[in-house]
Amino acid sequence: MGYGTQKKANLTGSVSNVTSEKLNQGVNQSVGHALQGQASGVTVIQNSGEPGSGVEIRIRGAGSINDNSPLYVVDGIIGEIGSLNPADIESMTVLKDAASAAIYGSRGANGVVIVTTKKGKRNQKTSVSFNTTQGIQMAWKMPTSLDAAQRNLIHKEALTNDGTPTSESIWDYYNDPQNAITRTDWFKEVLQTAYISNTNFSIQGGGAASNYSFSLGYLDNNGIVLGTNYKKYNVRFNSQHEIAKNLTFGENVSIAVSDTKSAEIRGSYDGLLSSALFNMRNTPVWADEANMIYGTPTGDFPNPVASLNARDRRGKGTTIGGNIYLEYKFLENFTAKTDVAYSSSSTKNKFFQSIAIGGGRGLESRNSLNENFSSSSTKIWNNTLNFDKKFGQHHVAALGGMSMESGIYEGLSAGTAYDFSNESAALRYYNNAGSFPNHPSGSADDYALQSYFGRVSYEFSNKYLFAANIRADGSSKFPRDKRWGYFPSVSGGWRISKEDFFKDLSTGISDLKFRASWGQLGNDKIPNYQYYSTISTVDSPTLNGNSFTAVAQDRYSNPNIKWEVTTQTDFGIDVSFYNDKLLITADYYDKRTTDILVQVPLVASLGVGAAPFQNAGEVSNKGFEFGITYRNSNDQFKYGITGNIATVSNKLTSFGISGSNQIYAADYKNVNVGRIAEGQSLGHFYVLNALGIFQTQAEVDNYKNAAGEKIQPYAVAGDVKFEDRNHDGVIGANDRFNAGNSFPSLTASLTFNGEYKGFDVSMLWVGSQGNEIFNGLKLGGTFMNGTNYNNRTDILDRWTPTSPSTTVPRVTIKDLNGNKTYSTLYLEDGSFARMKYLTFGYTFDKKITGEKISKLRAYFTLQNLITLTKYTGFDPEVGAEGGFSNNMFGVDKGTYPTAKAFLFGVNFNF
Template sequence: MDSELKRKIVMRANLTLMMIIGALLQVSAVTYAQKVTLSKNNTSLKNVLKNIQLQTGYDFVYPIDLVKNAKIVTISVNNASIEDVLEQCFKDQPFTYKITNKTIIIKAADIFSNTVEDNVWIDISGQVTDEKGQPLAGATIRIKGSQTGTVANADGKFSIKNIHQSDVLQVSYTGFITREITIDNVSGSLQIVLKEDKQALTEVVVLGYGTTKKETLTGSVSTLKMSSKENMPITNASQALHGVSGMWINQAGSQPGQDVASIRIRGIGSIGEAGKNNPLVLVDGIEYDLNAINPAFIENITVLKDASAAIYGSRAANGVILITTKKGRKGKTDINYSYSYGRQSPTMLPDVVWDPILYMQMKDQALINEGRSPAAVDYSPAQIEEYRNGMATDPLTYPQNNWFDIILKTGYIQQHNVRFSGGSDAVLYNIGLGYMDQDGILIQANHANRYTLNANISANVTPKLKIGTSIIGNYKTFSQPAFGGANATNYYFNRLTRALPIFGTYTADGKYANVVFVTPKRNTIENPLMLIKEGSNTYAGQSILAKIEATYELPFNLKYNLNYGVDKEDAFRKSFEPYLVSYHPITGAPNNYNTHPASNNADENYLNQSFYQTLTWDKTFAKKHSLSAMVGTSYNNFNTINFSGHIEGYFDNELTDLNAGSTLPSVTGQITKNIIMSYLGRLNYGFADKYLLEGTFRYDGSSRFARNKRWGFFPAVSAAWRLDKENFLKDLTFIDLLKLRGSWGKMGNQDAVNLYSYLNTVNLGYDYTFANNISSGAAIAAYNDPNITWETTTTYNAGLDIDVFKNRLGVVFDVFKRRTSDIIRTVKIPNQVGGLAGPTKNIGTVDNTGYEISLIYRNKINQFSYELAGNISHVNNKVIDLHGEKIISTRRITQEGYPIDSYYLYKAIGIYQNQEEINSSPNLGAGVRPGYLKYADLSGPDGVPDGKIDANDRIITGISSPKYNYSFNLNVGYKRFSLSTFFQGVQGIDLYPTLNWAVPFNNGAGVTKEWATDAWTPQNPNARLPILTVATDATENFQPSTFWLKKGSYLRLKNIQLKYDLPTKWLSKISMKNISLFVNGENLVTFSKYKDFDPEKDVTGDSFYEYPTLKTYSFGINATF
């Protein structure tokens, strides 16, 4: 910046400052002319001063004990100046007063009359309270223009020594108006009363392309202040969203470095891939990965659930999550540092049989139960006896391995975050750095590191021009087991569930062992220790979101805002799958896990350029009519470049680069581009802040569709009525807010459409024979619909907001309906057409209806404060139209009249007790025996029972998404201690566990202990489980049936935290503002009927092949300098 430009900026800044000072002097002059009307007879001086304060707005400062000795006052004035009133009040009193700005200082009479030297240094002490006399612990008392100051203690008291008589005290507290008090040779104890800053206490809600006040909000919006999640051991923002009204957050595992949470807002609206139901996430107005931002750098989160999301048009059908990062605030630089360390372990694991003798006996019994001869079981009595004896003498050959103990350990997580924030009238800044180090519960290949940056800087370049820039950076690495690619951890847990207690770890000579006895159906022996220790699978990814923003104030109340942001992400995955062999612990015979080493590299690049500009106008007419308008344009350009390479034929396991391989090389890659252009607008009208109306629109064009289908219009309208401002309620002074709301809007879901879905694509590889020669060919593999367009969601919402008893009690109630039409899915075509896939078309309609209730009550009694809050959300999902089609997938069905992905099962009606009962009933299969499940014959082809058990007898029952989501929390505080508890749960969801461990001996896997104690036998006919069999042999017991459908509802103590704030009198000596010490418990207790695994699991899969949910015990410190 050249010197001339600097000079102009300084001149303008000085001119602006002079204008502000001049305006303040004008206001001051007017204020001093205020008049007082007062009539009091034989009343205390303190009472008179309070009346003067109420009429004029002047503040009085005086020593606490001073006015106790004042004489009784009788005064009667009408429209008198404040000076005349004060003269009458202080007539014949032993003290006098002095007016400084808006403050009246009262002292002993000789204080102001005595002549003193200029260079006088004094001591000051006092107490800071609110208007109710409650102490304001932590209030800041500072000498204006210096670094000298202190913080009020728990009683609101403070003292500052050796300050100059001409100094000015600045007294501030969050949510209160800052006061300035001239010392002017005053000593003794001061009583300083701060007034609430009504404007600061008004909650501001972030909306699309703007903000509004809670009182004037017309839509259904949930807000989360991240201060409520402070010090919790959360690593990503999705964890913080638990408990937000109207949202279902299913965490489904705690793998380090990965966020596998599914987020649903007011139900599931689309059919098919889970990603079609994801909400749009914006960070400071730009789309960004929710998992990439450090939760410690988030100020608040807003969730748009109804028509308020329509301003984001074709990408808002599943709701919108708006994240606002922390910004700088005016004042000296604050340095905040936080540290936490926690230990982690699984919340719940299956109760597996790890006793090798019991395992072999149960396996043999299962085979006998299904008809196998005792002489043909897997483990003979002699083998079992040999194993029993060998466990004591040769534990390597005859192990009794609990693979949980061998493979799992206690993990840890530590986080460091530091923030620098502050600013002046010219520049505001907030810069944060974070580091996370997490070591998972697997003994190896389970580590993650993350480095984060968040920088926000804004500057008032001129009185009309404000510019800002922000950078959010993230660099993370994590490791996984070698085999399984990007989902290697889940693949490894699949292998772990196949581990048996008789599987060995090492042979006597240090090689990887397999098993002493041949295990049927286990041609490949998976030694879990070998699979986790050998090879490598690493991920390194970085992302940066850079944004620049400018706002310029134009004439006629116009304001122009310009934003340009770039989200650049790239990641590199590298895995090496070595050649692995395990050996028989006695003979040394090898068993190959795989036949050759292989290496895989993948490079992923993503670039999103986002540009939007808005022009806003605000005007108030006749003091009652408020009108505001906003129009804007938006442009998004999404680009991806993906590349992957695979090669085999390595000489050994040492060289792992791609160029060291020699056989079966393969390369794949993809480049995509997608552009969205938009025009948008908003119009708001309010009459006396009582009747509120809002309308929005967005006109989107997307390159995902054909030219004649690219543009869509998405309007919305909402209104609210502030009943608390009506005259017929004015006498009900306990009502602070009573507002009715209603909204309607349309939104789209273009992300449900794959790129180029409107084109018939030609695929290579369709070779053909011509004249006995094979020639290369190409063919159309699938028909596509050129008229395909986005899914459309229409929302209806009615709501009620209530705040009463000085905002101590708050209630929010909403009832809603979301109808999603033109659902995108692949349509089947007749087999006569050939081996072609059907086209992707807009077919289907789904409804989500429900309600939400949120309550909060908070109060403070002296130094004790408490807050009780909770919410519950109900969603009823129903398929309205599928053109009569049924979508069936093993145990699930999507059909008109039922929820998406309902369970489609045989109805189990008990357990067969004897052969006679079997002979007299229709059966599913020829191998049914006593102890097997009995199924109901409900229907035949013509709808009536036909004496057979077949697909006609299946019923639709159970749902895979919860009907109810709820949470509640209790926070209490006393003096410097605070305790918070947070509970979260779901109700009305079903799970269907299957495969390894969920059913006995599945495909050679193990078994859980319940089958040893709760399975049917002739001696135990009332058992909970059917007779013990091998699931993959005797399949009659393990058909999809209601018997195996489990209730997945749960209530979890999600977090409990105890915090202690160190006394301010200690901190002031070391120039500290605050130090908090805390201990945390996360996911400590879960109440659920589902005992097989943690109930918060992946509902799209029915296995245990996923990383467990972890509970965490942590402690830490949060300090501000």
């Protein structure tokens, strides 16, 4: 729990604990990836399977239109977990309800994840641990595209359906046998079986008055797409020393360095994998390989191989953090602690695009270089005083403390330079550019937070439990008269199994506890200084064509903004049977966030780009969580099974702004497909409703409005039938509706662990249900997008008079009916179940290893081997894109898929 510890049996809040054994199965490139499926109510969605990519973590839904990520606390210090090495973690504790998280006040509205790293122990002999995992990974599935002959067949049919063309030369193209030859499998050209390696080394020990821990970690994750790679290096050291009686000094120091090479995969409909799918396969990779001339694609997509070779996108990051603390125990029941922490991080991103002759779409004209840099640092000073005393049947604990935090961010974009005469990697610097037209730009930001907090907990007779928290936070993100927020909570529990009357009634129940909690939390995750208007420089063209630098207002202020407040009520039950062989935990929660800081887009005529934030909206999240564990041992066989399931119902109950009730949250090819709207879930799809496919011309003719006119006058048999939802007699943008949620309403996981005579097996399945995915690959895949593109093989199931389809329309290039208009035909069930890992291991007997080696274990892991889903895209895990889209998942623009992996590893301790 926050700023302290407590026995699980006496907890009155909703808390999940995850041990290091569960976190370190397979290879996880981040702590967030390792957390998936380990705690009920915690949803982890990968933004991408690309090496170095992050995850989206939501605890009990989304409570705000703004940032919904939880607060992370590492060894008592608020920070981030992206640079952490999962192998360094001893345990993770997830605080889900307001009573547990209220001690963190303004930071706890989205839940809190507390990370405790591994440490040595007093009087522990020095132990050395070495663990290495090596393996290969590959794509688990890829959509298939038409070969050249199939593509020509489909396009000839489309031209016939359209009654065109009249030019014989077009027919000559399709009738030429050379154009029906499949020359390239683009996926084979850009995908690979990739090598992955993860190695960790640690030393721990301690004496009578001190202990220490030192670790090194190295991850080399080569992506399944050629040229993608993520390397991470970790160093961590901590120690504790009793420098005087009851006075302890300690420190934690960590360094993480990352190096990422990425490809243009996601965020653009013409990304690398989309290009591999939709480029015609009669186009060769090379037109003239000796002279480095690529086979030119016919559509807007670049040659995928040219894109890989020409675009060099690299990112490097360094994170350094640490803290020192003093802890003093006095008067038997008091403990005082002061803790000073500092962390800094820096990133450098460099993108160089070479000229690729014949590569298409922007690769042939000019080479270019773009670089940007950023750095941030945080300082934190915590002071706490704890009191803990038992007397008779009473146990009282109290905490008081204060915290001061400040941070600064600086960023620089050096702009884009062009026309490098030499593209050699050693010369890709700005001084070698031929032209540098873009102005560099920079930004800086800082913040400060001051806090006071307290907690009291009381336990009577080991069965009646009570706790109360209060925290006051003052944030520089708000004006002076709105700066402070106050966040209380109360909780209670009753261990009814400790009652005398229950002991006579219970049959097999080891422990039974009812608990309830209520509390309020805050959220200040908005940009700084929104209560100020700002100005910026702009280039202002004049009548004679010259450009001059001018100053203009770029943001309106709102001096009345204040904290978002989340009020949460939780009811739970914990029960164990048969001496804790069977454990069951269940919770119901009701979480409501009020005064949500909303930024409604302004009309362009105001001349100001950024709208002011204002407290207006209200969001509701309700749900159930259920976890069950059964564990047993029989002779030499030991096993355990754990299942978790959680539901969430999310709704924007009030937008709170007069004259506005929605914000568009996501787009595909610059057309909105998702929104946030009053009365609906955050981040739902907003498209037309497709009622199916017109099977006959009579059906088209009979689909009329009240005036007797055809609702879809340009439709013919085989076209898509759209619903006229507003009954105005025509199909248009106002017929769009809430077509489904982008966030799952149910998540589940199943874990199994077993041991027998040195052999061990562990398995984890994760899954979700209740969300839709907008499959953008259907544009050009199932729906034709012009003559210059290939299609997915799904289009072979198109509607024809002799083989009428109910899901795939007839092929047409003119598309007078607008079949490819975004509708429910683009939406697919995003539910999935994935075997995240299956590990088989064997620990060698000491008769083989000898006394110096305390443990030697070899293991084999299958990672992401099986995925069960109806989704036809690259991968059913499709995360968010940023901005308002933080609340809009599932818009698939060609997502880098999760790889399946085959891993072998060895672990030994001595």
